[in-house]
Amino acid sequence: MGWSGIVVLGLAIGCAGWLFHPLRRASGPAGKSLAFAVAAALAGAALAKAAGRATGLFYDGELLEWPVCTALAFVFVAVSVALRARR
Secondary structure, three states: OOHHHHHHHHHHHHHHHHHHOOOHHHHOOHHHHHHHHHHHHHHHHHHHHHHHHHHOOOOOOOOOHHHHHHHHHHHHHHHHHHHHHHO
16 A cells, blocks of 8 residues: 555545544534544554554555554544544
8 A cells, every 4th residue: 555545545534533423513613623533544544654664564565554554543533533522
């Protein structure tokens, strides 16, 4: 998965995570909180990819790369939407 795959994964996870998060109504206007969730998902997926490559856990195209990037993107979206709702 190249960087274009990370962008697509981040967009999908950000939109889905924001849509299904129970606190999304309390997180403010829909446009700003959705953009924030997508940015958080992109950051989480990119960080997971960079950390996995730096530690040697996986390389481009390996099967372990997808679930690790997806899981960290979901965690970033969940935490960011929850923190934004508490403000």
